[in-house]
Amino acid sequence: MHKDLLDNTLAAFDKANACDPNMEIYKGKEIPRELLYGQRMSEELSMFVSAPSVHLQLAARAQHIERWQSPRSDYPDGRSGYKKWRSQLYLFHAQRAGEIMQAQGYDQDDIDRVRFLIQKRQMKTDQESQTLEDTVCLVFLRHYIEAFALKHSQEKLIGIIQKTWNKMSENGHQAALKINFSEKIFSLLQKSLQ
Incomplete structure (x- = not known):
């Protein structure tokens, strides 16, 4: 897979996350929260794994893609509301990552693999x-x-x-x-x- 395609897609994820209205102060600057989170995920992955696959790099960066669009407050209080919110989030993030990847030119197999990872499927195996x-x-x-x-x-x-x-x-x-x-x-x- 071409490095330009990966770089362009990571940049497209960042562009989407840069629209987060929630800000975090980092090194004295206000940064959109999910933009910062995605970059932290990529940084952590590169420290943790010496040569992560393209799929893993994409899934890490898109882990919280546009999370603010599905707020916790839209779901009932308590454990069952939390679980429902989390499972819907996995689907939402996987969907959005797939749409952005498709727009960048990735094929369906690559999109399916990244969506699989974002949804935390088969974690133990x-x-x-x-x-x-x-x-x-x-x-x-x-x-x-x-x-x-x-x-x-x-x-x-x-x-x-x-x-x-x-x-x-x-x-x-x-x-x-x-x-x-x-x-x-x-x-x-x-x-x-x-």
């Missing part, structure tokens, strides 16, 4: 699905756990860390343990893993 999930978890632990810690009780945080850890492979665990956590988060991590 498909190596790339697991690698994508590891990358999602690593991005959460590296970039988002601190903000989560400000909003949730220690008990809830320990549960979140345990759930995150259980989704990861042994390679993911090894990579997570190399993250430079704050003392507070590192001690929470230790408690969670006891």
Whole structure:
């Protein structure tokens, strides 16, 4: 597969995510939240895997594509509402990634593979699905756990860390343990893993 096609498609994903009205401050600048998230996913993937496939690179960047268009608030409160929202999101992200890939000139087999990965299919048996999930978890632990810690009780945080850890492979665990956590988060991590 041609490198220009990959680069153009990643840029098209970024262009879509740059429309996110939700902003995050990063290095003193306001950046659309999902644009930043997609770039963090690509960066994390390249640190985690030495030569990720084109499919994996595309799925990582499109992981949250246009997420703001399907807000959590559109679904009922509670666990079942959350689960419904999440499963609909996987379909939405897969659909949007496929549409953008098609517009860029990818064939149906490539589109189907990326959609398969974004939908987290066969995580425990498909190596790339697991690698994508590891990358999602690593991005959460590296970039988002601190903000989560400000909003949730220690008990809830320990549960979140345990759930995150259980989704990861042994390679993911090894990579997570190399993250430079704050003392507070590192001690929470230790408690969670006891």
